[in-house]
Amino acid sequence: MAQSSNHGTQVHAQRVALITGASRGLGYTIADFLARQHWTLILTARHEAPLLEAVKRLKTTGASISAVPGDVTQDRHRRDLVAAVGRIGRLDLLINNASELGASPFPALVDYPLDALRRVFEVNVVAPLALLRTCLPTLKASRGLVVNITSDAARGGYPGWGGYGSSKAALELVSKTLANELRDAGIGVVAVDPGDLRTQMHQDAFPGQDISDRPLPEVTLPFWAWLEGQDPLRVTGQRFEAQATVWEVPA
């Protein structure tokens, strides 16, 4: 993210982040952490009321925040988002956090409704790539970082998790490839597995089960603080686990 602008006395010029799926859970927690550092935020989520409610709370931090409700799979919504970015003229951080779990309860892959599977891939793979594309000129000018939120399901092969898991595996390869393709443009791309969290999304994945042993999304704050201090081009192409013991910078 923004490497130093240590000229003069201010630590930072304005820093700008766009976060999808920001009305609750992990997306909201990251938005809150950045808002309290007075980042300028552009936030999106599918449902308008919870997003506006979230933004109202976040604005009490004194940060400048725009809410752009909509579905990230829609061209028109992505154009609205990029217009919001354009009005600010800077993008240091794009977090593709909005995700689709797919059919519930989780069917085995052989039984997976194909329309539901297409929707999973639209939200989890195509939309993050499309959003990055529309933001490309601003990201490039800002030497920004793109964070794609992934999951251990991308590697697990867990029965029932094949739809969501394979889409996240695809997103991880998209991230790694983009990292190589965009390095010369000065843009970093990483995949981040936040680990199990006590969120609505996690509850939806385990309907009816008690998930109160999972930590709240705040447990990932030290990781986001650490990532903020990394040069995007030093970490680009990496996959991080926010709850891991070590966050490694490649030599």
Added chain:
Amino acid sequence: MKRQELVFEQPTALFASTPAETERGARDAVRLLVTTPSGHQQATFAELPRFLAAGDLLVANESATLAASLEAHGPSGMYTLDLSTRYADGLWLAEPRWDPAHPGPMPIQVGEEARVGDATVRYVAPYPGIPRLWFITADRPLEPILKRTGVPIHYGYVQKVWPLDAYQSLFSRVPGSAEMPSAARPITPKIREALEAAGIRFTSVLLHSGVSSLEIETERVEEQAVYPEPFEVSSATADLVNRTREGGHRVVAIGTTVVRALESAWTLDGVRPRQGFTRLFVHPGNPVRSVDGLLTGFHDPVTSHLAMLAAFIGLPRVLEAYREAIASGYRWHEFGDSHLILRK
């Protein structure tokens, strides 16, 4: 392991409040308790070379100590703000305290601001699971303010604030530690020469130590949240460590910070070069694999450092050593006596 197991009676009369060089004329004028599989021996620090052998490797931490304790002015008046770890430009983990002797907790609110030198800092979020530590953001770099007005972090047991030099060791090279990696403090150039003359080699890692050894607050030690520290193990150091052990010699960490760094770089093939942030918590469920010996100080009851010693040689042996140290008047904390623990 249960929290209660790490409790022991610690006479506060044994807290060292003054550097040895001030009190007794030399940094190495401290005592050395040596714990080996065959028992405990008492010695002076200058005798260190006779407990090591040619081919052994001493690994030091080259992190230098910052003057990380600042004066803050906030809604509750003047208080102490100890910086622990730098995360990003203007983003630090810090510990607000009423003053050096009184930890609080301070009644800090998210979003609260304070003046620190010519900077304004704002409290962003408490550290998850360690509410006395806070992420803070500053509107201008804090490093110049540390240089101008910071003092070394100190607690109630020290007589006064000693100059920053008292908190550096022979190996301090890269500034970044909030608290002194103090195990190397008594190693003078003369002792280093004596060790080298005896065929003992030196190498170093980097680990910027945060604020004080963490007191364990959870019933099960393993569940305590620990905060990460920046570290770096170079390929030269990884090679030396691996070759020393392949040759049948001992790798001896100078300080718990070195154990944390080397363990964080451990793989099944030995130590490999690695850098980043580590929040590895070395406790008995997480045994020490990368070192054969540890030169350290004496640690407080119920701390993460004590759990590391228990992971290294087993709790009964640690408590046995501490009973002997207390009975013989060994002294605790950064200006105190030394403890060499050898597993073989």
